[in-house]
Amino acid sequence: MKPHRTTLLMLPAFAMLGCIFLAPLAWFFVHTLLIDSDPSDLRDQLVAVLASRAMLRAIVTTNWISLLVTVTVLLLGYPIAYYLANRRGFRFTLVVFCVIVPYFTSIIVRTYSWMVLLGREGLINQALRDLHLISDPLPLLYNQFSIVIGMTYVLLPYMVLTLFAAMKGIDRNLLLAARGMGASGPMIFRRVYLPLSRHGVISGALIVFILSIGFFITPALMGGPSDVMVAMLIERSVEITLDWPGAAVMSLFLLSVTLLLYAVYYRVTDVRRLMGTV
Numbered sequence: 001m002k003p004h005r006t007t008l009l010m011l012p013a014f015a016m017l018g019c020i021f022l023a024p025l026a027w028f029f030v031h032t033l034l035i036d037s038d039p040s041d042l043r044d045q046l047v048a049v050l051a052s053r054a055m056l057r058a059i060v061t062t063n064w065i066s067l068l069v070t071v072t073v074l075l076l077g078y079p080i081a082y083y084l085a086n087r088r089g090f091r092f093t094l095v096v097f098c099v100i101v102p103y104f105t106s107i108i109v110r111t112y113s114w115m116v117l118l119g120r121e122g123l124i125n126q127a128l129r130d131l132h133l134i135s136d137p138l139p140l141l142y143n144q145f146s147i148v149i150g151m152t153y154v155l156l157p158y159m160v161l162t163l164f165a166a167m168k169g170i171d172r173n174l175l176l177a178a179r180g181m182g183a184s185g186p187m188i189f190r191r192v193y194l195p196l197s198r199h200g201v202i203s204g205a206l207i208v209f210i211l212s213i214g215f216f217i218t219p220a221l222m223g224g225p226s227d228v229m230v231a232m233l234i235e236r237s238v239e240i241t242l243d244w245p246g247a248a249v250m251s252l253f254l255l256s257v258t259l260l261l262y263a264v265y266y267r268v269t270d271v272r273r274l275m276g277t278v
Helices: 003-035 039-050 053-085 089-103 107-118 123-130 144-168 172-180 185-196 198-213 217-222 230-239 244-268
Strands: none
Touching (some): 003 244, 053 230, 198 244, 217 230
């Protein structure tokens, strides 16, 4: 197929993206920041919103929670991806099923499931009390701990699938050569396997972090009053205080950070290598 014909096949997707995403986004920012507000005060408004105490606290909270979630997902996802990359048959199918099926379940359903488990009268507290390990319920819900648990569960498939794709592209002959030269299993993993899967680790971490900074449903349902992330602050500005210019400034900030991180992701990630085609 000629290159220009391939480009024509992409035109419907680009047109739909422009109509349902780019055009409404541009209309929102133009009307909120330039038409409905005084353009001469735009700079002062940007500084006032971004330098406000609530926004600074939300930025710190968002980055801290996103970092915790990324590290947790990486620690859990790497062994799962390694297992999948080195298994076949029924075990492989079973693990893939357990990873993929929750991915197609509604985020709200998954979040409420964790709320049932972590609540004061939830299954975990009831089990601990039945075992006489605790006398009072543990505060497992409405804090950063529950946010990290809920977001980790939702974002784990992204990390596992990204790492699995990277690990499948590793040449097994390199591992056999290292073993033939007398290297032990841990040394092969540390000196050969881990460096070769590093691009998958970086790609998966960036994907999870980018998704984490814009998360709303899980932190809103499972977080406490002091665990306000940027997306939640935008929602409050729109729904409660009706501060549309402030919400537009925060949305623009969040969009800029996301695009910057995506640029880093595009810079450090070789998609062909990630998919094992080179």
